[in-house]
Amino acid sequence: MSERTATIASRVGLHARPAAIFAEAAGELDLEITIARDGEPADDAMDAASILSLMSLGAAFGDVVVLRAEGAGADQALDSLVKILETDHDAE
Amino acid sequence: MQTFSGVGVAPGRVLGPVRQMPKPVQEPAAPLQGAVNIPADVTVESQGQRIKDAAKAVQTELRARADSASGEGKEVLEATALMAADPMLVKSAIKLLSPEAPGGARTAERAIWEAGGSVAETLKALGGYMAERVADVLDVRARIVSELRGLPAPGIPASDVPFILAAEDLAPADTATLDPAKVIALITSSGGPQSHTAILARALGLPAVVAAQGVDDIADGTEVYVDGAAGAITVDPGEDLRLAAKAWATQASTLAAFSGTNVMADGFRVPLLANVGTGADAVKAADAGAEGVGLLRTEFCFLDRDDEPTVEEQIAAYGAVFAAFPGKKVVVRTLDAGADKPLPFLTNADEPNPALGVRGYRTDLTSPGVLERQLEAIAAAEAANRAEVWVMAPMISTADEAAHFASLCAAAGLTTPGVMVEVPSAALTAATVLREVGFASLGTNDLTQYAMAADRQLGPLATLNDPWQPAMLQLVKLTADGAALVSGATGTAKPVGVCGEAAADPALAVVLVGLGVATLSMSARALAAVAAVLATVTVAQAQQLAATALAAPSAAAARAAVRAELPILDELGL
Incomplete structure (x- = not known):
């Protein structure tokens, strides 16, 4: 199991456009990737490719989340996803 | 040649293919309700x-x-x-x-x-x-x-070519997705002159006919002709109707401009004002030549809120409207929540009869303080701008309520308090109500619904819910007469305006002026058409037409008699 933490960089939090960009990227990977708030049990983690799950997670600007995945290429995949979360998409 | 007739709610003559609005999606049956029967071969x-x-x-x-x-x-x-x-x-x-x-x-x-x-x-x-x-x-x-x-997707259909949208009725939510570049007219089988479809059509300047039974069964792609003034829809129109649509297209461009000063044929001035909801609306209305704002709906700053907006938020919102009309009149209506505009922090959703419930000014009874804070914000926004601010309360029924509202305005430093006349009791006692305040504005949508005891959203009652109803015109006359009486007795003018949808109907606007109405306020798009018609009549002629309408046995007869005397309407396709 690979694991990464990331701090939400988008001013609006992880919803609207940032959530759409992230869910789409997670969905294109051939891995089951989960997302949870930092400190919450891994069992409560949600599907990172689900925009509806991301919205109900309600992660705000500055919140820390944990990404998890298993299998070949997991480390690389998580690194790319962390980069998305730590970019302020509203500033683009 | 098949025809359908309904109530014309927004003028215009256009020709185009029909696209049906899919029927709302029905909830699929739950298990064990008898209706569900999962076939054996389904896994x-x-x-x-x-x-x-x-x-x-x-x-x-x-x-x-x-x-x-x-x-x-x-x-x-x-x-x-x-x-x-x-x-x-x-x-x-x-x-x-x-x-x-x-x-x-x-x-x-x-x-x-x-x-x-x-x-x-x-x-x-x-x-x-x-x-x-x-x-x-x-x-x-x-x-x-x-x-x-296997049914078409709900919502306004997507199309590459402009079309005439047919529906049972449109919901407020549909308005957000309606593309005025694609939809050229609205026709509905249900709904009345005050329905959301009608209000939307007038705001967008789209020809529209409502309560035209059967139009929701016209096949997609059928070419029809719509006359939004006459309330008529013709399937497979002939050459004469093609020419009529062409003529309207040319005329519409000349009707698009209003000079900014409305003068009747004898030089009498009847200022034409705009109904607005936001600062952006106000800028558009000013560009369209509106001589002021006759109705600022302040709900916009409260809707979709779980709690009351702060005084600062309100000052910014009202100030944006005032800024568009320096030196001009802006009539602010205080919060009109309740009935079809519920607000979680003000109104009770469980009322059995919300149109007769705690709504408009009455919410001050159950949630005191909200109105005072709103008046404080209006006064502060006035101080920061150059508009001439008048303030009126919706749903006033008695002279006591008017007096109380006037005292709240005075305490906030607002100098021109007024009342909306929407409840028949206020029209009947206008002479005493107007002793307490400086002006009145007739809300014809609600006044008609209350005078006729007919819910304005109900299609089957559309003919009752018609501002041409002689009873409704009688209430307008009583209000204007009451105001004139007080003006004479006190030496202070007590102007009566109209800010309901009725003011946007050019023929009815003539009647309203004849009944003694001093200003008319409407959707900015209607200004040019109303001005074009008022320019052709004198006050004496308007009074004559008002008498004709009052004496008519029905709304339809009143409308027909007045229209017959105003040939300009037909010339302009209004």
Whole structure:
């Protein structure tokens, strides 16, 4: 199991456009990737490719989340996803 | 040549193909209600695959629409497309297909319905931005259910060519997705002159006919001619109607401009004002030549809120409107919540009869303080701008209420208090009500609904709910006469205006002026047409026409008699 933490960089939090960009990227990977708030049990983690799950997670600007995945290429995949979360998409 | 007749609510003569608004999606039956019977050859796997396929199909369709959209609309469609095939939504729907699911196995349609419903509930509970996405989730759910059933997707149909939209009635939510570049007219089988369809049509300047039975059965693609003034729809129109539509297209451009000063044929001035809801509306109205604002609906700053906006927020919102009209009159209506405009922090959703409930000024009885804070904000916004600010309370019924409102205005430092006349009692006692305040403004939509005891949203009552009803005109006359009496007795002018939809009907505008109305306030798009007609009549002629209308036995007879004396209407296609 690979694991990464990331701090939400988008001013609006992880919803609207940032959530759409992230869910789409997670969905294109051939891995089951989960997302949870930092400190919450891994069992409560949600599907990172689900925009509806991301919205109900309600992660705000500055919140820390944990990404998890298993299998070949997991480390690389998580690194790319962390980069998305730590970019302020509203500033683009 | 088949024809349909209804109530014309916005003028214009156009020709084009019909596109039907799909009927609202019906809720799929739950298990064990008798209606569900899952056939033996249907497996959980095959149903699961159907859900996945339908979700994918909806996603593809929404993606295609996003590609042809731009700006904010594009982003919303892209996010909605993602929701359509959302893995969590699809998985939770598939779980409900199993016989082991609580409550038993669902059909594919029912499963996605329930799964979407519970996601919507979760988002709603989160509040704020998430709660605003509830409509998107429910839209996706309805689209997937329609796809599973093989029915057209709900909502305004997508089309490459401009079309005439036919529907049973339009909901406020449909207005957001209506593209005025694509929809050239609205025709509905239900709804009345005050329905959302009618209000939308007037705001967008689209010809519209409502309460035209049968139009929701016209086949897609059928070419029809719509005359929004006459309330007539003609299937497979002939050459004469083609020419009429062509002539209207030329005329419409000349009717688009208003000089900014409304003068009748004898030089009498009747200022034409605009009804606005926001600062952006106000800028548009000023550009259209409005001589001021006759109705600022302050609800815009309260709607979709769980709690009261702060005084600072209100000052900014009102100030944006005042800034568009320096040196001009702006009539502010205080918060008009209740009935069709509920607000969670002000109105009680459980009233058995909300139109007769705690609404408008009456919310001050149950939530004291909100009105005072609003008046404080209006006064502060006035101080920061150069508009001449008048303030009026909606739903005033008695002289005592008017006096109380005037004292609240005085305490806030607002110098021109007034009342809306929407309740028949206020019209009947105008002479005493207007002793307490400086002016009155007739809200003809509500005044008609109360005078005729006919809900303004109900299609079958559309003919009762007509501002041409002689009883309604009599109430206008009583109000104007009462105001004249007080003006004479006190030496202070007590002007009576009209800010309801009636003022936007050019023929009725003539009658209202003849009854003694001093100003008319309407959707900015109607200004030019009303001015063009008033310019052809003198006050004496208007009074003559008002007498004709008052004496008519019915609304239809009043309208016909007045229109017959105003040939300009037909010339202009109004």
